[in-house]
Amino acid sequence: MSERILSVLVEDKPGVLARISSTISRRGFNINSLSVGPTNIEGRSKMTIVTELESVEQVKKQLNKLINVIKIVELDPDNTIESEVLLMKVSINKDSQTSVIEKANLSGAKSVDVGQDYAVFELTGTSKELKKFENLLKPYGIIEMIRGGRIAIQSNL
Amino acid sequence: MEDKMLTGAELVIRGLEHLKVSTIFGVPGGAILPAYDPLYDSPIRHILARHEQGSGHMAEGYAQATGELGVVIATSGPGATNLITSLNNALMDSTPLLAITGQVASEAIGNDAFQEAYTVGLTMAATKHNYLITKASEIPQVLLEAKHIATTGRPGPVLVDIPKDILNEKAKWIEPKLLDLPGYKPTLEANPKMIQQAVNLITDSKKPLLYVGGGIIHSKANVELYDLAKKYNIPVVTTLMGRGAFPDGDELCLGMPGMHGNYTATTSIQNSDLLIAIGVRFDDRVTANPKFFAQNAKVIHADIDPAEIGKVREAEVPIVGDAKSVIKGIIEKLGDVELQTSDWIQEINNMKENYPLNYKQEDKGPLKVPYVLEELQKMSEEDSIVVSGVGQHQMWISLHWKFTKPNTWLNSGGLGTMGYSLPAAIGAKAAFPDKQVLALDGDGCFQMTCQELITASTENIPLKIVVFNNGNHGMVRQWQKIFYNNRFSASELTHHTPDYVKLAEAMGAVGLRMEQKSEVKDVFEKMLEINDKPVLVDCVVDPDDMVFPMVPAGGSNDVIILNEEDLKEL
Numbered sequence: 001m002s003e004r005i006l007s008v009l010v011e012d013k014p015g016v017l018a019r020i021s022s023t024i025s026r027r028g029f030n031i032n033s034l035s036v037g038p039t040n041i042e043g044r045s046k047m048t049i050v051t052e053l054e055s056v057e058q059v060k061k062q063l064n065k066l067i068n069v070i071k072i073v074e075l076d077p078d079n080t081i082e083s084e085v086l087l088m089k090v091s092i093n094k095d096s097q098t099s100v101i102e103k104a105n106l107s108g109a110k111s112v113d114v115g116q117d118y119a120v121f122e123l124t125g126t127s128k129e130l131k132k133f134e135n136l137l138k139p140y141g142i143i144e145m146i147r148g149g150r151i152a153i154q155s156n157l
Numbered sequence: 158m159e160d161k162m163l164t165g166a167e168l169v170i171r172g173l174e175h176l177k178v179s180t181i182f183g184v185p186g187g188a189i190l191p192a193y194d195p196l197y198d199s200p201i202r203h204i205l206a207r208h209e210q211g212s213g214h215m216a217e218g219y220a221q222a223t224g225e226l227g228v229v230i231a232t233s234g235p236g237a238t239n240l241i242t243s244l245n246n247a248l249m250d251s252t253p254l255l256a257i258t259g260q261v262a263s264e265a266i267g268n269d270a271f272q273e274a275y276t277v278g279l280t281m282a283a284t285k286h287n288y289l290i291t292k293a294s295e296i297p298q299v300l301l302e303a304k305h306i307a308t309t310g311r312p313g314p315v316l317v318d319i320p321k322d323i324l325n326e327k328a329k330w331i332e333p334k335l336l337d338l339p340g341y342k343p344t345l346e347a348n349p350k351m352i353q354q355a356v357n358l359i360t361d362s363k364k365p366l367l368y369v370g371g372g373i374i375h376s377k378a379n380v381e382l383y384d385l386a387k388k389y390n391i392p393v394v395t396t397l398m399g400r401g402a403f404p405d406g407d408e409l410c411l412g413m414p415g416m417h418g419n420y421t422a423t424t425s426i427q428n429s430d431l432l433i434a435i436g437v438r439f440d441d442r443v444t445a446n447p448k449f450f451a452q453n454a455k456v457i458h459a460d461i462d463p464a465e466i467g468k469v470r471e472a473e474v475p476i477v478g479d480a481k482s483v484i485k486g487i488i489e490k491l492g493d494v495e496l497q498t499s500d501w502i503q504e505i506n507n508m509k510e511n512y513p514l515n516y517k518q519e520d521k522g523p524l525k526v527p528y529v530l531e532e533l534q535k536m537s538e539e540d541s542i543v544v545s546g547v548g549q550h551q552m553w554i555s556l557h558w559k560f561t562k563p564n565t566w567l568n569s570g571g572l573g574t575m576g577y578s579l580p581a582a583i584g585a586k587a588a589f590p591d592k593q594v595l596a597l598d599g600d601g602c603f604q605m606t607c608q609e610l611i612t613a614s615t616e617n618i619p620l621k622i623v624v625f626n627n628g629n630h631g632m633v634r635q636w637q638k639i640f641y642n643n644r645f646s647a648s649e650l651t652h653h654t655p656d657y658v659k660l661a662e663a664m665g666a667v668g669l670r671m672e673q674k675s676e677v678k679d680v681f682e683k684m685l686e687i688n689d690k691p692v693l694v695d696c697v698v699d700p701d702d703m704v705f706p707m708v709p710a711g712g713s714n715d716v717i718i719l720n721e722e723d724l725k726e727l
Contacts, residue, residue, distance in 0.1 A: 058464070
């Protein structure tokens with residue numbers, strides 16, 4: 001895996017996401033995932049950016065030039081807890097209903113909405129687990145799927 | 158006094174006075190109008206440009222000549238969009254600039270109001286940082302922060318966008334204090350370990366070369382650079398932005414390397430075993446194809462901007478820090494070491510002798526720019542400020558003019574903005590009314606911003622302008638000759654060229670013309686005698702002249718075209 005995960009602490013100011021994404025697109029960096037949300041510190045947000053090994057040094061340096069970026073930490077892949085949320089709407093019928101829900105439950109997914117001909121599942125896990133879940137339910141017909149972006153935190157040694 | 162409520166507009170002007178700003182450049186308009194009212198009573202000098210791009214370049218010229226903050230003010234919408242070229246130009250050349258723009262009223266933002274543009278969004282990638290003000294009380298603090306960001310670290314442009322209702326809103330003046338900016342802490346002092354590693358490489362080197370640029374000038378490190386080069390006998394190449402950082406004429410000065418660099422400067426880099434790169438960014442105009450650039454050299458790369466280090470070329474010794482502190486550190490650690498560079502300097506001197514810059518000016522033939530430049534330099538003041546446009550004439554000036562002091566060579570290096578010369582020269586002359594300021598421009602460039610001639614006349618800014626008139630976009634023509642089989646698509650200006658002498662007169666300046674060698678001295682004498690008005694010299698030059706040496710884009714710096722004869726082998 002040539003992926004690198006950056007944890008970016010930023011000032012929670014208007015336009016900060018635009019600055020980050022503008023810097024990334026202007027420099028032509030390869031970004032696999034980007035997510036952003038508030039932290040426990042007031043006025044500070046954290047972004048998790050997943051990029052490729054070859055871009056990581058320049059991504060760090062260019063983002064560090066932004067005035068609203070406070071700190072960038074590259075997470076150690078062996079010591080990182082990573083998570084992502086997924087919502088998936090799958091088509092079901094009388095024949096498939098039981099096996100779809102059973103498979104989803106066995107995968108640790110929660111059924112959050114079930115209708116006549118569809119079911120919506122929510123699953124939290126690593127990107128690998130989410131991919132596996134997607135492959136598992138693909139044969140039944142995925143109507144819509146959305147992933148929330150990867151977030152990660154460093155574990156204490 | 159402190160309890161008095163002021164309008165946002167008054168806070169802007171008071172804020173600028175507090176920052177000790179003495180001159181600003183701008184064009185008024187609807188959204189910024191409130192700020193122009195208190196400006197009417199302020200001791201700050203406002204220079205009214207004829208186009209916002211011009212006002213931006215004026216502020217850049219002011220900043221490049223003084224090494225201090227340049228300030229420009231514009232209205233919303235087209236005022237702001239017209240500024241963008243100058244902001245991007247300042248970003249590329251690391252020029253400290255503060256731009257203040259008016260914005261439509263807060264509640265109209267996003268509604269496509271009259272003269273509304275998304276200024277903060279449009280300028281995000283063209284500035285070092287920008288702000289949208291939401292409360293009048295923030296204004297003094299934001300202006301102070303903006304100046305701090307623009308002038309420290311790697312300098313650059315900062316824009317402050319202020320909605321019209323905020324300019325009219327009342328607030329108290331609260332003395333601004335520089336607070337901690339958690340995300341902005343430029344590294345100034347170099348890490349001593351890295352300095353030691355640099356010193357080790359320098360001590361081991363047989364063919365060291367100082368490759369220096371604009372960073373020396375921003376850091377005001379020219380004296381330290383001179384000490385380093387002279388004490389240890391290390392030759393110096395100065396990039397386009399670094400011309401004047403080390404005195405031309407000194408035997409260790411090799412001049413500008415690169416695409417149109419002189420042979421010795423470019424080849425010394427190729428032959429060097431150690432590049433001591435300070436305040437440079439390995440620009441493609443210097444390196445040509447980076448794969449073939451300085452293949453025999455190790456690299457020490459010092460820059461105040463960490464993002465420049467390793468961007469184009471990996472450095473054996475990366476140093477983040479201000480040029481002055483880096484050089485001081487290196488000198489201190491080198492101590493009394495004696496470097497054995499005499500063979501290397503001999504090799505360089507042989508190159509200088511075998512490959513001098515040359516041009517041929519015939520007595521009756523058309524004028525050649527290098528000849529005109531050399532004659533002009535003989536007659537002009539030693540510390541005159543030379544401001545250029547972009548293209549052939551820019552390269553000829555950089556090659557043939559002898560720069561001995563920093564901040565005396567102003568040009569648009571990174572963005573390559575045609576039209577820079579005249580307005581930037583106005584800015585420089587506004588900063589130094591007693592200095593000779595020479596705007597040396599091409600006719601293609603001049604026509605992009607020539608309306609600012611009336612600004613110079615009205616504002617009593619008596620600069621000298623030489624328009625090198627070859628009736629063409631000369632550099633475009635040169636490339637079309639070499640790479641496009643003489644097909645001069647849209648590069649000729651000749652059929653509809655203005656009469657520059659009449660244009661000058663119409664703009665309240667004096668117009669002169671020279672077309673032959675025999676006229677050069679007399680015309681320049683007249684030009685230099687007139688000091689109460691701007692003077693423009695229409696200098697008619699050879700349209701077929703080409704700039705050499707030349708390394709074609711993407712080529713190797715080992716293969717340098719020295720003259721037209723060499724072209725046949727391409």
